[in-house]
Amino acid sequence: xxxxKRKKYLQIALNSTLKEAENIIKSLPISERIxxxxxxxxxxxxxxxxxxxxxxxxxxxxxxxxxTKCVDLAFRDVDMAVKAGAKAVTCLGVAPIETIDRFINExxxxxIDSMIDMMNVPDPVSVLKxxxxxxxxxxxxxGVDETEYSKExxxxxxxxxQIKDNFDIMVSVAGGDTIDEIQKAIFNGADIVVVWKAxxxxxxxxxxxxxxxxxxxx
Amino acid sequence: xxxKNKKYLQIAFNRSLKxxxxxxxSLPPSDRIxxxxxxxxxxxYGIGAIRKIKRxxxxxxxxxxxxxxxxxxxxxxxxxxxxxxxxxxxAGASAATCLGLAPLETIDAFIRRCEELGIDSILDMINVEFxxxxxxxxxxxxxxxxxxxGVDEGEENKEKELPLHxxxxxxxxxxxxxxxxxxxxxxxxxxSGVFNDADIVVVWRPxxxxPERxxxxxxxxxxxxx
Numbered sequence: 110x111x112x113x114k115r116k117k118y119l120q121i122a123l124n125s126t127l128k129e130a131e132n133i134i135k136s137l138p139i140s141e142r143i144x145x146x147x148x149x150x151x152x153x154x155x156x157x158x159x160x161x162x163x164x165x166x167x168x169x170x171x172x173x174x175x176x177t178k179c180v181d182l183a184f185r186d187v188d189m190a191v192k193a194g195a196k197a198v199t200c201l202g203v204a205p206i207e208t209i210d211r212f213i214n215e216x217x218x219x220x221i222d223s224m225i226d227m228m229n230v231p232d233p234v235s236v237l238k239x240x241x242x243x244x245x246x247x248x249x250x251x252g253v254d255e256t257e258y259s260k261e262x263x264x265x266x267x268x269x270x271q272i273k274d275n276f277d278i279m280v281s282v283a284g285g286d287t288i289d290e291i292q293k294a295i296f297n298g299a300d301i302v303v304v305w306k307a308x309x310x311x312x313x314x315x316x317x318x319x320x321x322x323x324x325x326x327x
Numbered sequence: 328x329x330x331k332n333k334k335y336l337q338i339a340f341n342r343s344l345k346x347x348x349x350x351x352x353s354l355p356p357s358d359r360i361x362x363x364x365x366x367x368x369x370x371x372y373g374i375g376a377i378r379k380i381k382r383x384x385x386x387x388x389x390x391x392x393x394x395x396x397x398x399x400x401x402x403x404x405x406x407x408x409x410x411x412x413x414x415x416x417x418a419g420a421s422a423a424t425c426l427g428l429a430p431l432e433t434i435d436a437f438i439r440r441c442e443e444l445g446i447d448s449i450l451d452m453i454n455v456e457f458x459x460x461x462x463x464x465x466x467x468x469x470x471x472x473x474x475x476x477g478v479d480e481g482e483e484n485k486e487k488e489l490p491l492h493x494x495x496x497x498x499x500x501x502x503x504x505x506x507x508x509x510x511x512x513x514x515x516x517x518x519s520g521v522f523n524d525a526d527i528v529v530v531w532r533p534x535x536x537x538p539e540r541x542x543x544x545x546x547x548x549x550x551x552x553x
Contacts, residue, residue, distance in 0.1 A: 153411065156372040
């Protein structure tokens with residue numbers, strides 16, 4: 110585990126273009142509590158180069174997550190993420206159990222953190238109970254399309270403690286982008302808060318926004 | 328673009344782009360071959376891989392029979408359907424895949440955007456216990472439903488069978504939908520897929536493991552898929 114359990118982290122997901130990614134990274138404040146994510150669309154559009162370039166632009170030692178959303182062929186995803194220089198890689202909680210087990214095992218062998226993304230999983234605890242080994246991080250996640258088309262869908266904050274009561278594991282919350290939702294996630298015990306909307310395009314406010322978010326996450 | 332009464336062989340490519348280029352040039356020209364840019368390939372090279380594969384297969388098909396080349400982008404979309412479909416269509420894909428495990432909002436948006444952009448939607452049912460249940464909840468049906476046993480599942484659980492029984496169930500209710508079967512790799516499995524009325528059989532292992540024999544293997548498989 111490369112992250113510290115007592116710290117709270119802000120994970121900034123980059124999902125637009127590589128050019129924007131570069132501008133955003135360069136305007137971020139330097140903080141060991143900032144995690145940078147190569148988002149799924151970025152990886153699908155640019156390939157593994159998205160990860161290695163983000164790594165190159167970020168301050169040395171930055172914790173970089175490759176959001177590959179593995180659903181099969183776990184070995185290949187982990188291998189690619191390691192070679193591109195990521196410190197963590199994601200697998201879907203809806204993937205076959207055999208894939209998740211292989212994924213976590215392979216991550217441990219290659220010394221990279223495993224993150225299980227629970228998007229569209231109604232009961233994350235039951236998935237975790239079926240696994241041979243636990244991942245380093247569980248991501249509770251409301252998708253962008255879900256949020257857009259079903260405005261009533263809430264972020265499952267109550268699941269943070271359900272998971273922490275049962276397992277000694279870090280919990281990340283993704284899918285909320287307002288200060289209010291970030292506060293709620295932290296208040297409910299989240300260790301990592303993932304945001305993307307405010308960092309989709311770089312602007313003069315990028316640095317200030319990151320500072321504000323970091324202030325909320327303590 | 329796919330015809331309802333034909334049977335297709337879909338070959339998923341997952342080696343390096345250089346190797347794939349010579350593999351595609353070695354294929355027998357046939358309008359019953361579908362070329363897939365596999366999920367690991369996309370994540371390694373990005374959508375540029377689709378564009379290149381499309382160009383290679385087009386050259387090959389143009390030189391022979393002038394049939395329309397059909398290339399699938401195996402996006403396995405889980406969220407942000409619009410962005411992903413647009414990226415695939417822009418790169419020249421004829422079809423793209425979405426996970427049956429994705430939120431319904433994503434699947435609905437995916438199918439709609441595919442229709443708007445004129446490409447086929449493929450719903451990949453990997454790890455979906457009851458594909459039928461998902462289909463019944465959708466606003467519109469996808470063009471293709473792909474029944475799929477994953478590689479990791481198949482290797483770890485030798486007893487896991489291909490869900491062949493679902494093919495007829497789906498076709499009897501949704502008669503416009505084509506059914507693809509993925510996860511079987513032997514000639515026997517391909518034969519039983521077609522015997523159970525699959526329209527598309529997806530394969531990758533024998534092709535990617537023996538690139539130098541691809542012409543022979545493809546011809547043998549095509550013989551069985553009629």
